[in-house]
Amino acid sequence: EPEVTQTPSHQVTQMGQEVILRCVPISNHLYFYWYRQILGQKVEFLVSFYNNEISEKSEIFDDQFSVERPDGSNFTLKIRSTKLEDSAMYFCASKRDSNTGELFFGEGSRLTVL
Amino acid sequence: AQSVAQPEDQVNVAEGNPLTVKCTYSVSGNPYLFWYVQYPNRGLQFLLKYITGDNLVKGSYGFEAEFNKSQTSFHLKKPSALVSDSALYFCAVRDSNFGNEKLTFGTGTRLTIIP
Numbered sequence A: 001e002p003e004v005t006q007t008p009s010h011q012v013t014q015m016g017q018e019v020i021l022r023c024v025p026i027s028n029h030l031y032f033y034w035y036r037q038i039l040g041q042k043v044e045f046l047v048s049f050y051n052n053e054i055s056e057k058s059e060i061f062d063d064q065f066s067v068e069r070p071d072g073s074n075f076t077l078k079i080r081s082t083k084l085e086d087s088a089m090y091f092c093a094s095k096r097d098s099n100t101g102e103l104f105f106g107e108g109s110r111l112t113v114l
Numbered sequence B: 001a002q003s004v005a006q007p008e009d010q011v012n013v014a015e016g017n018p019l020t021v022k023c024t025y026s027v028s029g030n031p032y033l034f035w036y037v038q039y040p041n042r043g044l045q046f047l048l049k050y051i052t053g054d055n056l057v058k059g060s061y062g063f064e065a066e067f068n069k070s071q072t073s074f075h076l077k078k079p080s081a082l083v084s085d086s087a088l089y090f091c092a093v094r095d096s097n098f099g100n101e102k103l104t105f106g107t108g109t110r111l112t113i114i115p
Helices: none
Strands: A005-007 A010-013 A019-024 A031-037 A043-050 A053-057 A065-068 A075-079 A088-095 A109-113 B003-005 B010-014 B019-021 B024-026 B031-038 B044-050 B056-058 B064-068 B073-078 B087-095 B109-114
Touching: A005 A088, A010 A019, A019 A031, A019 A088, A019 A109, A043 A065, A043 A075, A075 A088, B003 B087, B010 B019, B019 B109, B024 B073, B024 B087, B031 B064, B031 B073, B044 B056, B044 B064, B073 B087
Parallel strands: A010 A109, B010 B109
Antiparallel strands: A005 A019, A019 A075, A031 A043, A031 A088, A043 A053, A065 A075, A088 A109, B003 B024, B019 B073, B031 B044, B031 B087, B056 B064, B064 B073, B087 B109
16 A cells, blocks of 8 residues: 655754655655644644645744655655754655545654754 | 644543544534544554545444534544554544645544453
């Protein structure tokens, strides 16, 4: 069964460093997302991406965050200058249908900012 | 604005008994409703969804959920619980308004099935 894959599974970084989290969505999916889950808290929407542009973003997704689909298969989340509060599990998701389809999530990338 | 409430942080059920995990929602338009399950150190796995039509929807692993518009609820149910059902369950909602891509999750309910 096709799945969303994410790398790395765990990254530890120093505050102020740049981090790139990578995702390979399911191949025939057209809509891509990043969510995050701070330990013990709920899953929060960050950004949605369709047709090579951001379609919606949350207030969390400030100027320190960016997304890119550089080569038609990877979908990346970049955090320019990490803060302690960016420590979380970051989930990539994709879906095929624009309106009623369910999201398929990756296993997550755990980011620890020291 | 859209929101989801899962009033129970923890639900314990004896194996073989029926289980219910509660969810209520708030949207301005029509809701699209979803249940996801998360096993330890894993991603979110889709269980079932309500878009339109029959209020009772059936999903993976014998789970079902009932959409109740008057009570704005979408409770997850299973007639006979298995120990392997122990996990974290998330309800999620999206307003059906065109262009709204944001899926809002509840805080999760930890389901423990006691052998």
